[in-house]
Amino acid sequence: MRSTSRLVAVIVAVVVALLAQVTVLPEIAPLLTWHGVGPGPVLLVVVATALVTDPRFATLTGFFAGLLLDLAPPADHLAGRWALALLVVGYVVSRLAHDHQPVAPGPLELERAAHGRPPWTLVLAAAAGGSFVGNSVFALSGVLLGDHAGGLTDLLRVVGIALPWDVAAALVVVPLTTWLFARLAAPQPGLRLTPRAPWRTPTA
Numbered sequence: 001m002r003s004t005s006r007l008v009a010v011i012v013a014v015v016v017a018l019l020a021q022v023t024v025l026p027e028i029a030p031l032l033t034w035h036g037v038g039p040g041p042v043l044l045v046v047v048a049t050a051l052v053t054d055p056r057f058a059t060l061t062g063f064f065a066g067l068l069l070d071l072a073p074p075a076d077h078l079a080g081r082w083a084l085a086l087l088v089v090g091y092v093v094s095r096l097a098h099d100h101q102p103v104a105p106g107p108l109e110l111e112r113a114a115h116g117r118p119p120w121t122l123v124l125a126a127a128a129g130g131s132f133v134g135n136s137v138f139a140l141s142g143v144l145l146g147d148h149a150g151g152l153t154d155l156l157r158v159v160g161i162a163l164p165w166d167v168a169a170a171l172v173v174v175p176l177t178t179w180l181f182a183r184l185a186a187p188q189p190g191l192r193l194t195p196r197a198p199w200r201t202p203t204a
Contacts, residue, residue: 006057009184010049013177014065017041022072039169040131040162042069046086047130047170048177050094051118062090078145085137089130097126117178127170128163135159 021041042065050058066086070079097118118126139155 005184006053006181009181010045010053010057010061012184013045013049013180014042014061014068017045017173017177018065018068018072021069022074038162039165039173040134041169041173042066042082043086043089043130043134044127044166044170044173045177046090046134047093047126048174049181050090050130051097051122051126051174052178052181053094055091055094055098058090058094059087060090062086062088077142081138081141081145084141085134088137089134092133093126093130096129097122117175123170123174124167127167127174131163131166132159135162 018041025038025041046058046062046065049061053061063083063086066083067080069075069082069086070077136155136159139158143155
């Protein structure tokens with residue numbers, strides 16, 4: 001994947017997700033939140049990026065996406081908490097996803113490779129893991145920095161509520177993001193999307 005095209009793809013995905021999270025979701029909060037907790041499109045874009053790029057790019061994407069989320073109004077927390085959380089998400093999801101892929105993908109993986117889509121099981125697992133890691137790091141950083149008034153029970157409740165919301169939203173956000181990467185940063189015929197995405201093995 002060409003670096004410039006890949007950068008354009010991730011910028012578009014992060015900006016759209018950020019706008020959705022800070023403008024659209026608050027307007028429909030009663031429908032998509034429970035106890036004030038809902039899905040995190042920006043986190044899921046980082047998860048999707050981690051699935052189709054290398055750990056270094058995913059980590060940088062997580063940091064800058066989180067920083068934008070920290071600075072976007074109506075942010076009411078110390079800047080840097082989401083940057084740290086999504087940085088960890090990008091690195092952890094990318095490493096675990098790529099390191100545990102089969103060496104020789106089967107016919108189903110090859111068919112998905114032609115459309116730039118990771119397997120659904122991987123998408124759901126990555127969304128669940130990314131949600132748990134990201135929200136946990138964000139919550140714990142608030143406790144350590146004195147930026148959270150609730151106790152441990154409140155933190156566990158937030159993480160537990162956010163996880164199913166993020167897994168459900170991943171069914172839409174992750175495919176759209178990987179489609180955007182395939183459109184804006186499509187590799188040349190016969191090449192892998194990245195050296196660490198085994199489901200992108202070229203067909204004969």
